[in-house]
Amino acid sequence: MVYLTRRERFSAAHRLFNSELTDEENEQIYGPCANPNWHGHNYILWVTIKGEVNPGTGYVVDLKQLSQIIRKKVIAKLDHKNINTEVTFMKDKFVSTENLAIGIWNELDPSIRMLNVELHSVKIMETENNTVEYLGK
Amino acid sequence: MVYLTRRERFSAAHRLFNSELTDEENEQIYGPCANPNWHGHNYILWVTIKGEVNPGTGYVVDLKQLSQIIRKKVIAKLDHKNINTEVTFMKDKFVSTENLAIGIWNELDPSIRMLNVELHSVKIMETENNTVEYLGK
Amino acid sequence: MVYLTRRERFSAAHRLFNSELTDEENEQIYGPCANPNWHGHNYILWVTIKGEVNPGTGYVVDLKQLSQIIRKKVIAKLDHKNINTEVTFMKDKFVSTENLAIGIWNELDPSIRMLNVELHSVKIMETENNTVEYLGK
Amino acid sequence: MVYLTRRERFSAAHRLFNSELTDEENEQIYGPCANPNWHGHNYILWVTIKGEVNPGTGYVVDLKQLSQIIRKKVIAKLDHKNINTEVTFMKDKFVSTENLAIGIWNELDPSIRMLNVELHSVKIMETENNTVEYLGK
């Protein structure tokens, strides 16, 4: 069993807020992250899959293929977007990095299963000090 | 003459567009950077000053003091903000990294002169592949 | 279950030595790390907690709160200090990175439990080539 | 139980190909990685061992000793070499990063057992976007 990690990147705008609260209440909970005019990040995404090494190719999975899945299913939907208003799979969710990791997992999992390997981890670095990882359960 | 560089960081939303053009025309010029719903970045800012070493302290300038100036004059105005709509010193400018570097230079220069040292460079990394530097002329 | 990692940094002096041995014997075991005049490092600390996403906030835990705990319980005691002589929780221990990771775990664990999440990992990078991780058991 | 990670680096040439296929077929499967004239990488290797902290030294294991084992058993055989033609432990294997991680594990495991600690992970970064990890099973 070998673990393979592909790194991809996207830049996006978001804000943290609860639509049932006032701007003042949101700022109390989320601080400057609640700014109604948005802010943004360069997100770094690491997707790790695990599987056996294919004896015919030496690969667990072709990294180009894995990269294409991540780009099509995730990066194309997030890069240079507003995560709150433009990303279908985050609709009606708090746009926290935690929920983003879970959302990305759900976007990727079906396609990665079709490669006959297992999705192991979705990790997102939002800033150099803050990172979130989801292992699917 | 010694060069001293302080690194600071900010996360902000922006878009690139010309208000005299349509959304379609803007997208032709600026691509996904023109997205009317904004996107954002983790910007890294390096401010370099130059001066003689103070024989009484061993410092060119107290880095804490330099950091405070950068935070007060620049970071507080940019971090978790929308650069297009909330940053006075970028008003009526294209929010390119080039113009941001020039704008930051102009914000910092008067305060740094008061420390009796010279502002040498303002460098901004917008993504790990794109960096802009302005030397004041 | 989501894993959240906060990075913090501290700069400190230390030396490795066994007080029951001579300087020569200590140098044989610990090499230049035994230097009686001290040396030091920029330590990077990653603290990972795990927990469920709070459906009301989208957070596992407020990262600002986590950061404040780490700064109060750990960074304030270590940053710009001599780990051998000034850090109560390392008293009478070998100041190896291994023991430092265990010591930091013990400092953090009670406060992190009070956030209703679990401390998962304390990881310390002493130099870019040497890293230690402790998972609490 | 504490985990200790040592980072080492090596620069090497390789190509990906199946000797039973034509150059054209290899290029179809492996793309530019199949170039018969070779290409190369700066590989970063992280070796993680786990064990109890020795109460007499504060160490799980002397990192210098661990580094010497990695350099003797792995780096000396790989650095500035052609992995396909000069590395005995990769003979008759596809020179994928997956197989390289397994090969390095097998080179290191016996020596690391003699230190009375357990090899936990061999991780290789081939490019900043591609990383492979092997945990021994």
Added chain:
Amino acid sequence: MVYLTRRERFSAAHRLFNSELTDEENEQIYGPCANPNWHGHNYILWVTIKGEVNPGTGYVVDLKQLSQIIRKKVIAKLDHKNINTEVTFMKDKFVSTENLAIGIWNELDPSIRMLNVELHSVKIMETENNTVEYLGK
């Protein structure tokens, strides 16, 4: 005048040697870099141009356009290649990083002039400890 830097990457094989010397003599001068079986690197390339900010776009130059020039003129010729045997612009030169920087400058300069900006610097990092920069004179 603003400086704009674009980072690109390529992985390639090479060796250092003087074709008029024996393998033994080459190894004496170039050490393991002379290995006749090749070795390789992940090269990082930073190309810096300088120019005035275009008042109509906010750009010195469109970074996508700059990136396309670098990819077409340089990366496509170097990535996953053997620099000694496959790269026309390095033919009959010692494949040192110094000569590679000069060669890349000469490949880029005419196209960058056509953008009405000036090529300022070509910088190549061969390993994390070794970097070369060429300023065109």
Added chain:
Amino acid sequence: MVYLTRRERFSAAHRLFNSELTDEENEQIYGPCANPNWHGHNYILWVTIKGEVNPGTGYVVDLKQLSQIIRKKVIAKLDHKNINTEVTFMKDKFVSTENLAIGIWNELDPSIRMLNVELHSVKIMETENNTVEYLGK
């Protein structure tokens, strides 16, 4: 003219203080950096030389030779040392990064001249946010 940069690293203890002032006065000026019990850093040092490419070797200068000079003249004196009490070339100076850069320049310059190249820059990163560069005048 090509610029060649060699990176080296050292870990050392130091404190900032003026021996004519009291501990309280030193703490007012230098803050926690004045701690009489020392603190320390992982310093990163970049030494840049400039010169013509030697047509016989393709090198400006042999990087191994440059590295050996830096290690012998600088790293051996600083690594795992107390810069205030053990480093002859810093004797009776404030151990600021500014003075350290000037001191390292003076240690290196004569040996580098003997290689028939010119020392261009000594740059020291003390923490990831603070960097000092000295160009020799």
